[in-house]
Amino acid sequence: xxxxxxxxxxxxAGKYMKNKxxxxxVDDLTVAYNYKPVLWDIDLHVPxxxxxxxxxxxxxxxxxxxxxxxxxxxxxxxxxxxxxxxxEKQRKLVAYVPQKGSVDWDFPxxxxxxxxxxxxxxxxxxxxxxxxxxxxxxxxLEKVGMLAFKNRQISQLSGGQQQRVFLARALxxxxxxYFMDEPFQGVDATTEIxxxxxxxxxxxxxxxxxxxHHDLQTVPxxxxxxxxxxxxKIATGPVKEIFNDDNLTxxxxxxxxxxxxx
Amino acid sequence: xNILEYFELVFTDYTLRTITLGTAVxxxxxxxxxxxxxxxxxxxxGDAISHAALPGIAVAFLITxxxxxxxxxxxxxxxxxxxxxxxxGIIKKTHxxxxxxxxxxxxxxxxxxxLLLTFIQKQPNANQAGLDKYxxxxxxxxxxxxxILMVLVTAAALFVLLLFWKEFKxxxxxxxxxxxxxxxxxxxxxxxxxxxxxxxxxxxxxxGVVLMSAMLLAPAAAARQWTNRLGTMIFIAAIFGAFSxxxxxxxxxxxxxxxxxxxxxxxxxxxxxISFVFSPRRGLLFRHLRFRQNxxxxxxxxxLQFMYEIxxxxxxxxxxxxxxxxxxxxxxxxKSLQEMEEKQWIILSGQEWxxxxxxxxxxxxxxxxxFPND
Numbered sequence: 001x002x003x004x005x006x007x008x009x010x011x012x013a014g015k016y017m018k019n020k021x022x023x024x025x026v027d028d029l030t031v032a033y034n035y036k037p038v039l040w041d042i043d044l045h046v047p048x049x050x051x052x053x054x055x056x057x058x059x060x061x062x063x064x065x066x067x068x069x070x071x072x073x074x075x076x077x078x079x080x081x082x083x084x085x086x087x088e089k090q091r092k093l094v095a096y097v098p099q100k101g102s103v104d105w106d107f108p109x110x111x112x113x114x115x116x117x118x119x120x121x122x123x124x125x126x127x128x129x130x131x132x133x134x135x136x137x138x139x140x141l142e143k144v145g146m147l148a149f150k151n152r153q154i155s156q157l158s159g160g161q162q163q164r165v166f167l168a169r170a171l172x173x174x175x176x177x178y179f180m181d182e183p184f185q186g187v188d189a190t191t192e193i194x195x196x197x198x199x200x201x202x203x204x205x206x207x208x209x210x211x212x213h214h215d216l217q218t219v220p221x222x223x224x225x226x227x228x229x230x231x232x233k234i235a236t237g238p239v240k241e242i243f244n245d246d247n248l249t250x251x252x253x254x255x256x257x258x259x260x261x262x
Numbered sequence: 263x264n265i266l267e268y269f270e271l272v273f274t275d276y277t278l279r280t281i282t283l284g285t286a287v288x289x290x291x292x293x294x295x296x297x298x299x300x301x302x303x304x305x306x307x308g309d310a311i312s313h314a315a316l317p318g319i320a321v322a323f324l325i326t327x328x329x330x331x332x333x334x335x336x337x338x339x340x341x342x343x344x345x346x347x348x349x350x351g352i353i354k355k356t357h358x359x360x361x362x363x364x365x366x367x368x369x370x371x372x373x374x375x376x377l378l379l380t381f382i383q384k385q386p387n388a389n390q391a392g393l394d395k396y397x398x399x400x401x402x403x404x405x406x407x408x409x410i411l412m413v414l415v416t417a418a419a420l421f422v423l424l425l426f427w428k429e430f431k432x433x434x435x436x437x438x439x440x441x442x443x444x445x446x447x448x449x450x451x452x453x454x455x456x457x458x459x460x461x462x463x464x465x466x467x468x469x470g471v472v473l474m475s476a477m478l479l480a481p482a483a484a485a486r487q488w489t490n491r492l493g494t495m496i497f498i499a500a501i502f503g504a505f506s507x508x509x510x511x512x513x514x515x516x517x518x519x520x521x522x523x524x525x526x527x528x529x530x531x532x533x534x535x536i537s538f539v540f541s542p543r544r545g546l547l548f549r550h551l552r553f554r555q556n557x558x559x560x561x562x563x564x565x566l567q568f569m570y571e572i573x574x575x576x577x578x579x580x581x582x583x584x585x586x587x588x589x590x591x592x593x594x595x596x597k598s599l600q601e602m603e604e605k606q607w608i609i610l611s612g613q614e615w616x617x618x619x620x621x622x623x624x625x626x627x628x629x630x631x632x633f634p635n636d
Contacts, residue, residue: 070442091444103436107301108492117432121443128428153490169439 020047021083023177023208024069029078031061031068038064040232042078046210048176051203052225053213053239057252060230062212063099066179070096082177092121095175097166099182105155111165112150115140118172133172140168145194160191167195177208184215196222219243268516277402278515284404284412285507285526288465289477291416293503294423295461296478297485297496298454301434306361307349307455309475310368312462314345316375316471319396320382329392331408331467338396339463345371346459372471399470399523401511412464419457423496430454431492469523480530481506487541506530558601563628565594566607570625573617580609582616 026044030037039061046052054062067073069080071087082090095118118140119133129137141147144164149157157165163183170178178199184192199209199222213219219226219239226243228234228251235247271278299308315338322337323329345367352363379393395403423430432440433450441447458478465474485499510526539547565588572587573579588594599615602608607621617625 067438072438072441091442094442096439096442098436098439102438104301104303107435108486108490108495109431109435110490114435117435117439120428120432120440120445123428125429125445126425 020049022046023048023083024210025081025084026069027079027081029065029068029080030076031064031073032076037076037231039068039075042229042233044227044233044236046208046225046236048208049203049206050225051199051209051211051223052227053211053219053223054227054229055213055216055219055251056229056234060251062229063181065229066096066181066210066212070094070179092173093176095170095173095178097170097178097180097183100159100163100166100185102181105157105162107154109154110151111146111154111157111161112137112141114154114165115168115172118169121173136172136174137168140172141165143171144168144198160187163187163191164194167198171198175207178202178210180209180211182212182214184213216248265512265516268512272512280406280409281401281404281515281522282508282511284409285401285468285511285522286504287409287412287416287507288461288468289481289503289505289507289526289530290500291412291419291461291503292465292477293481293485293499293501294416294496295419295454295458296480296482296503297492297499298430298434299458299478300482300486301492302454305479306364306475307346308458308462308478310349310364310371311342311346311459312466312471312474313368313375314371315339315342315463315466316396317341317371317378318344318375319393319466320375320378323382323393324378331403332411334396335463335466338466339459341371342459342463343456346455375471395470396466397470397472398521399466399468399473401468401514401522401526402519404468408467415460415464419461422453422457426450426453427493434492469526473523473527476527476530477503477506480527480534484530484533484537487537487544490543502530502533506533562598562602562605562607565598566602566621566625567628569608569615569617570622573622579619579622580616582611582614585610585613585615588615 022045024044024046026042029039029042029044031039042065054065056062064073068075068078069087071080080087082093087094112134115137116129116133119129119136123129123133138147138150141150144167146161146164146168149161154162154165163185167180167183170180180199183195187195199211202209203224211223213223220243223239225237226239227236228242228247230251230253234251235242268278272282273279296308299305318337318339318341319334320337321341322334325337326333349363349367352358352366353360356363358366382393429440429445429450432443433445433447433454437447437451440450462474462478465477469477481499481502482495484502485495485497488498489495506526506529510529511522513529514520514522514525537545539545542548568588569583572583573581585599599608599610602621603610605621606618607624608615608617
């Protein structure tokens with residue numbers, strides 16, 4: 001048994017995970033909206049301190065995976081552990097950047113106000129944000145280059161600026177793990193670079209970042225860890241080792257190499 | 263009685279004072295809670311709930327046989343809550359969309375309510391007359407205890423609103439995110455919905471089942487035009503609602519007792535129209551004026567830009583040029599050149615123009631202008 005294990009677990013994960021804690025552990029996660037399962041029996045172990053992309057075709061369940069991990073959706077089965085404890089007890093370690101299109105940007109509020117919402121979780125019920133929270137929010141706005149827009153009504157921000165505000169709201173949570181749902185969707189090159197630099201900084205600070213990502217070209221450049229998803233988990237591991245035509249073909253159902261080079 | 267006499271009488275006449283106070287408080291609480299309904303895009307929920315309350319009134323009467331307002335409103339509350347519950351259930355459990363679920367429950371409950379009302383009218387009971395006043399409301403039936411109840415509910419709503427302000431705000435903006443922060447969104451949501459139902463039920467006696475939703479939506483929709491802050495919006499909505507109540511009552515009392523509910527709603531509608539046209543930032547009028555002003559400015563700026571390209575090739579900025587060399591450029595008129603002179607961008611002399619320092623600087627920075635309102 002022992003030797004079998006030695007043979008079967010290739011160099012993969014091995015050298016990366018030896019000394020690393022598991023930040024996110026998902027076991028047997030299954031989600032269905034009606035009859036058709038959207039996610040089927042997902043096992044996922046994400047080591048601490050990686051910048052991970054979740055890739056897969058439309059309808060693969062990428063957003064659903066994040067939402068199920070965060071308890072926004074009720075899974076049919078499965079469990080989620082954050083640093084070895086059930087997610088419900090570790091909420092404060094986790095921050096979330098939803099898809100930009102999921103809220104109404106005509107809501108009567110300012111950029112600073114939205115970022116302040118990131119402090120609400122730490123505050124808990126009833127207690128209002130004070131000077132300390134405001135300072136942290138201003139710092140987060142500065143980090144994403146949006147300080148000049150702090151009093152702007154949020155509908156008067158461009159798409160990229162709105163995305164930065166959302167990012168700032170997550171930064172102010174000061175979490176250990178960040179989940180981001182398509183943060184690069186519909187943003188210009190400047191914003192994309194600004195965002196990826198912040199994500200890399202987060203990784204440098206030892207945080208774990210999980211990103212739903214669509215642009216396969218940039219995966220090797222931006223990320224060091226990747227999960228291929230198409231209802232089932234196809235593969236997960238270091239980009240250098242598993243980001244290849246074989247897994248892409250399995251995930252997207254086309255001969256990837258041929259499709260790209262045709 | 264004309265309106266002036268009315269406002270003199272309000273302070274002395276007991277009945278008039280009670281009614282005015284009642285409609286004012288009702289307007290305020292509806293405006294306040296209506297803001298939540300509007301921002302959650304649940305505007306029609308109010309309409310469905312108020313219609314769903316009708317069978318409750320009829321059933322309460324059938325059970326007790328008495329026309330005690332509080333008992334009838336309790337019936338309305340129960341049936342309104344059942345309606346809300348069903349709407350949610352339909353949306354959650356079936357493939358039907360929100361508007362379908364709302365329409366379904368609204369007509370179903372309202373139809374059932376009307377059926378019961380006609381049934382009650384056929385009963386040999388002298389007491390039955392007047393239940394149909396809940397269709398369009400009758401402010402004149404308000405008594406002091408009704409107003410006290412309204413004030414109490416408003417105070418409770420205000421207290422809860424201030425207590426859970428932060429939770430309400432974040433739920434309205436981003437419900438999923440609120441959940442990830444560990445808040446019990448179902449609780450916050452139920453709290454908002456409960457108070458909305460309560461406000462609707464309170465208004466049935468005054469405004470009636472049919473027009474009640476307008477009391478919720480009109481002040482909130484009007485208030486949204488004037489501000490970009492949630493707190494201010496709710497405050498303005500409450501003020502608009504209260505004024506609609508007072509003016510509506512005044513007009514109805516002074517004009518031969520026009521039905522109060524519809525008049526209140528119409529006054530609220532006037533607030534909406536005024537807000538949509540005249541509010542400074544979002545209003546149609548100023549938006550149109552700004553639009554035209556911007557286009558004029560842009561035209562001038564384009565001309566200036568064209569001149570700048572010519573001037574740039576010369577050593578001296580103020581070197582004069584013939585106006586006709588602008589002929590390649592279609593965007594200028596004699597008038598626009600004069601306007602540019604007024605702005606001190608250029609100096610005109612005869613058939614020639616020359617650029618000023620000011621104009622040169624403006625042209626240089628045309629594309630680096632800061633956003634207005636910052």
